Amino acid sequence: NAGxxxxxxxxxLKTGQSMTLQCAQDMNHNSMYWYRQDPGMGLRLIYYSxxxxxxxxxxxxxxxxxxxxxxxEFSLRLESAAPSQTSVYFCASLPNTGELFFGEGSxxxxx
Amino acid sequence: SQQGEExxxxxxxxxxxxxxxxxxYKTSINNLQWYRQNSGRGLVHLIxxxxxxxxxxxxxxxxxxxxxxxxxxxxxxxxxxxxxxxxFCATETxxxxxxxxxxxxxxxxxx
Numbered sequence: 001n002a003g004x005x006x007x008x009x010x011x012x013l014k015t016g017q018s019m020t021l022q023c024a025q026d027m028n029h030n031s032m033y034w035y036r037q038d039p040g041m042g043l044r045l046i047y048y049s050x051x052x053x054x055x056x057x058x059x060x061x062x063x064x065x066x067x068x069x070x071x072x073e074f075s076l077r078l079e080s081a082a083p084s085q086t087s088v089y090f091c092a093s094l095p096n097t098g099e100l101f102f103g104e105g106s107x108x109x110x111x
Numbered sequence: 112s113q114q115g116e117e118x119x120x121x122x123x124x125x126x127x128x129x130x131x132x133x134x135x136y137k138t139s140i141n142n143l144q145w146y147r148q149n150s151g152r153g154l155v156h157l158i159x160x161x162x163x164x165x166x167x168x169x170x171x172x173x174x175x176x177x178x179x180x181x182x183x184x185x186x187x188x189x190x191x192x193x194x195x196x197x198x199f200c201a202t203e204t205x206x207x208x209x210x211x212x213x214x215x216x217x218x219x220x221x222x
Contacts, residue, residue, distance in 0.1 A: 004153075031208050042199060043154075043212040050208060058209070090153060094208060099144060100201070102153035 002026055006091050006103035013081045013110045021076040021106050023091030029101070031094035032074035034058075034066060036087040037105075043090065049074055081110045116213050117200055123219040130187040132216040134200030135180075141203045143176055145185050148197045148215070157185075157198075190220045 007022045025032065030051045035043040035058075045058030049068040063085060065077045078085055088107050092100040118133045134143065142161045146154040160167045160176045160183065167174045173186040187194055197215045204211065 033210070035212075040214055042214040043201075045209065045211070048208070059211075092154075097159075098142060098203070099156040099159055100146075100154070100210060102146075102155070104153045105151075 004091055004093055004101050004103035006089075006106050008106060009104065010107050011109070013078075013108065015082060015110060017081050018077065018079050019081065019108075020078075021089055021091075021108075022073070023075065023103060024073045025091075025093040025101070026072065027093060027095065027101065028071065029093035029095050030071070032068065033092040033094070033100065034064075034074065034076045035090045035092065036060065037090060038087050046076065046089075078108075081108075083110045086110045117198070117216045119216060120214070121217040121219070123221065124190055126190060126192055126220055126222050128190055128220075130190050130194070130218055130220070132185045132198055132200075132218070134183045134185070134213055136183075136200075136202045136211075136213075137181065139205055140178075141205050143174075143183050144201045144203070144210075145172075145174060145183075146199045146201060146212075148199065150196075154199065187218075190218075192220050192222045194218060194220045 004025045033048040034046040037043050044060045047066040049055045052071045067075045088105045091103045144159045145157045148154045158169045171188045176183045197217050199215045201210045201212045
């Protein structure tokens with residue numbers, strides 16, 4: 001039982017490059033989330049998915065796209081990376097009990 | 112805009128002392144949760160308190176919620192060096208499964 005798994009753990013991109021952050025959970029949770037964490041700002045919601053096939057924008061969706069591929073997987077795509085997207089990205093899933101389960105994070109640097 | 116704001120931003124105490132962190136929020140909530148984050152790791156859920164509850168305990172943790180003041184506090188009793196981490200409050204709004212995090216309190220427990 002791995003919980004929430006994020007890949008890659010570290011990534012360095014050049015401005016304008018694209019990449020996809022992968023997230024998978026094996027707990028059969030319906031809802032999944034992508035947050036970014038920047039120093040002094042806590043976590044900010046990028047996108048979330050309440051169920052397979054649905055996605056909704058969060059507080060900071062610009063520059064990102066998401067895909068809820070199936071119940072297990074929720075990916076985050078940066079089409080044209082910018083230095084402002086340098087951050088730590090966290091995926092989380094939500095059971096019926098109401099507490100979020102987080103992955104270990106993906107640390108992205110955009111040069 | 113952020114919903115939760117923790118206070119203080121940083122707290123340094125001696126092992127064995129109690130640590131108190133506060134969280135204020137702005138709008139109606141379904142519940143309020145506290146999370147812990149060790150350096151370089153993902154967030155781990157500590158405790159959830161629902162909007163109709165006033166106090167909750169879990170081991171050395173005590174959480175209070177005052178919905179009239181839109182505030183919560185987390186008390187860690189008899190702190191240990193292993194409690195050194197960042198602590199975040201998160202509020203779940205009534206408008207879908209949307210969780211908003213504060214910027215966190217960095218707790219240092221000195222041996």
